[in-house]
Amino acid sequence: SQQGEEDPQALSIQEGENATMNCSYKTSINNLQWYRQNSGRGLVHLILIRSNEREKHSGRLRVTLDTSKKSSSLLITASRAADTASYFCATDARDSNYQLIWGAGTKLIIKP
Amino acid sequence: DTEVTQTPKHLVMGMTNKKSLKCEQHMGHRAMYWYKQKAKKPPELMFVYSYEKLSINESVPSRFSPECPNSSLLNLHLHALQPEDSALYLCASSHSRANTGELFFGEGSRLTVL
Numbered sequence: 001s002q003q004g005e006e007d008p009q010a011l012s013i014q015e016g017e018n019a020t021m022n023c024s025y026k027t028s029i030n031n032l033q034w035y036r037q038n039s040g041r042g043l044v045h046l047i048l049i050r051s052n053e054r055e056k057h058s059g060r061l062r063v064t065l066d067t068s069k070k071s072s073s074l075l076i077t078a079s080r081a082a083d084t085a086s087y088f089c090a091t092d093a094r095d096s097n098y099q100l101i102w103g104a105g106t107k108l109i110i111k112p
Numbered sequence: 113d114t115e116v117t118q119t120p121k122h123l124v125m126g127m128t129n130k131k132s133l134k135c136e137q138h139m140g141h142r143a144m145y146w147y148k149q150k151a152k153k154p155p156e157l158m159f160v161y162s163y164e165k166l167s168i169n170e171s172v173p174s175r176f177s178p179e180c181p182n183s184s185l186l187n188l189h190l191h192a193l194q195p196e197d198s199a200l201y202l203c204a205s206s207h208s209r210a211n212t213g214e215l216f217f218g219e220g221s222r223l224t225v226l
Contacts, residue, residue, distance in 0.1 A: 033214065042116075042202055042217035043155070088154055100215070102154035 006089060006103040014111050019076040021106040023089030024069075030092045032065055033100075034074050037086045046074075046087075076108075084110045115139050118203050118218035125193065126226050133188040133221045135203030144186040145215070146178060147202040155202055161186055193225045 005024045013019055023032070031050045035043040049056045049065045049072065056063045062075040076083055089103040116137045125131050137144065143162035147155035159178040160167040166178060175197075179187045186203060200222055204215040 035215075040200065040220070040222070042219045043204075043215070044217070045214045048214055099157055105152075105154055107152075 006087075006106045008106060009104070010107040010109070012109040012111060013079060015079055015081055017079055019079050019083070019108055019110075021074045021087050021108070023072045023074070023103050025072075025089075025091045025093070025101065025103075026070065027093045029067075032063075032072050032092070033090045034061075034063060034072075035088045035090060037088065037105075039085075043088065079108075079110045081110050081112050084108060116203055116205055116216050116218035118201075118221050120221060121219065122222045122224075124224045124226065125190065127193060127195075129193075130189070130191045132190065133201055133203075133223070135186045135188075135218060137184055137205040137216070139205060139207075139216065141205035141207055141216070142183065143206045143208065144180070145204045145206075146176075146186065146188050147204065149200045149202055149220075159186075159188075190223075193223075195225050198223055198225045 007022050011019060029051055031048055033048045034046040036046055037043045047056055047058050047061055047063050049063050051067055054065055060077045063072060065072045072089060074087060086105045086107050088105045090100040093101050116135065119134045123131060143160065145160050146158040148158055149155040157169050158172045158176060161180045175192050177189045179189060200220045202220045203218045206213050206215050
């Protein structure tokens with residue numbers, strides 16, 4: 001079952017702008033991860049944030065986690081054409097029998 | 113470049129064929145997974161092989177059968193598939209057992225069932 005919901009479903013911005021994607025989930029989690037997928041390719045892990053962390057950075061990526069609102073956001077700063085991809089959140093929920101629960105994904109298009 | 117290798121990259125098969133998808137990792141990971149992904153959808157877990165134990169998503173039909181010859185290989189045998197089984201099949205591995213950490217994905221095998 002899918003507990004993650006992501007918004008927006010699609011996002012189109014100009015190169016150089018910042019892109020923000022959101023992920024909401026329903027149950028308590030151990031951690032939340034973000035993945036990127038270029039069209040027709042495998043998924044690439046971007047960042048993992050644990051339930052006791054509120055913010056994490058990796059290069060141009062900034063992830064926040066609000067466990068009280070059961071939500072996370074992924075911010076990509078100074079976007080580039082190469083950032084065009086689908087972005088998925090995945091939660092390691094405490095009652096999921098060790099299954100990752102995936103969000104529906106956000107399709108990000110960076111216009112040159 | 114990915115450290116999880118999947119073959120073949122593309123496969124076209126008829127509904128009466130028997131074929132296999134192969135996946136290999138040399139990272140010493142102890143958990144390996146097969147996911148199915150339809151277009152514009154998130155991946156769906158099919159099987160997990162972790163510490164020599166196989167876990168199956170009960171919704172996966174028996175025409176899919178996994179095989180783990182050793183800790184670095186995970187095959188997916190396909191038999192009597194249906195056109196709706198056409199999808200991208202993704203293999204992944206992880207350091208720790210059962211989905212508690214980062215997954216490393218292969219590039220996928222694009223399957224078309226005619």
